[in-house]
Amino acid sequence: MSTAPESPMKVLVYSDDANVRAQVRLAIGRRPAADLPAVEYVEVATQPAVVARLDEGDIDVAVVDAEAQPAGGLGVCRQAKDEVYDCPPVLAIIARRDDGWLATWSRADAVVALPLDPMAVARSVADLMRRRAASRLPVL
Template identity: 60%
Template sequence: MQSSATVLVYSDDANTRAQVRLAAGRRPASDVPPVDFVECATLPAVLRALEAGGVDVCVLDGETVPAGGMGVCRQIKDEIFDCPPVLLLIGRPQDAWLASWSRADAAVTLPVEPVEFADSLAALLRSRLSVEA
């Protein structure tokens, strides 16, 4: 198992980024490595972080303004080679179809529910890290 995993968190809301960090904890599941967070509040920061490499999973806030996480997800799936899996934070369960349109790998609703979020994040980390191994 690698020593740590990197999770990019994109939201223009510092409180949402804090919810994500708290829900994931240091290690979202016992069988995945501890996580380090890269926080981004703007689309250019997301693109720079992904171009630099080393991101294992992206958590994107679908409610972010002006570049929402759904559009950002679709863009990075098209533009980033070997794009990491994306966990999309959606405002309402009815927005799940938009998460599918954006090509997100998983979606959870806001506000972040810690157990559901940690389970989803751990599943994406497992899939990403097993592919890299």
């Protein structure tokens, strides 16, 4: 019997490349860890769509592709962290490990490098989902 909450958590996946979005979905799967609820994906391909969805306030975790065009995921992450109230945690996907400094500048909460390691992606998203769930617990 599962102890995971019943309501799915929404994971936004931003990339202009449908193949990258599909790789992210496959890496995370339907439920990245047994103690977490199912994942509901929200796929977006443009920076304005990211901003609009985050402004709605129902996204639990965002995954951004640093190589997206014309607006890279790291710039989109930085904008979201600066402008979105209660911004969800963000996982940044970088093409080169040396871009880690840029991911730090963007204030990404976690970083993975291409090629995607499905275990690392699922683990990172699971950690961010737990962080988001904990941030929404009522204070006693």
